[in-house]
């Protein structure tokens with residue numbers, strides 16, 4: 001796989017809805033809320049399988065029905081198009 005280019009949080013946010021820039025590092029964040037833990041963990045499971053296929057993984061934190069996600073690309077030292085694509089996948093299945 002080729003090394004991804006850094007596009008930066010601002011360029012990523014221009015292509016997304018409901019995401020914000022992280023404090024202190026070049027990353028994008030979103031908090032998803034689901035009906036209950038089952039729905040939240042179902043979302044995480046679907047994302048986990050897709051993320052592993054892409055070899056591009058989220059930083060995330062879950063309590064009950066809430067999933068806080070941070071996306072960045074270590075190889076790019078910031079946000080890349082891979083983060084935009086994973087964010088769009090997450091938004092597409094979050095319902």
Ligand SMILES: C[C@H](O)[C@H](O)[C@H]1CNC2=NC(N)=NC(=O)C2=N1
Nearest residue numbers: 055056057058072073074075076
């Ligand atoms: C060694 C491993 O393939 C790399 O660390 C991959 C894995 N998953 C990754 N996920 C994310 N979000 N960013 C990366 O730079 C990244 N790099």
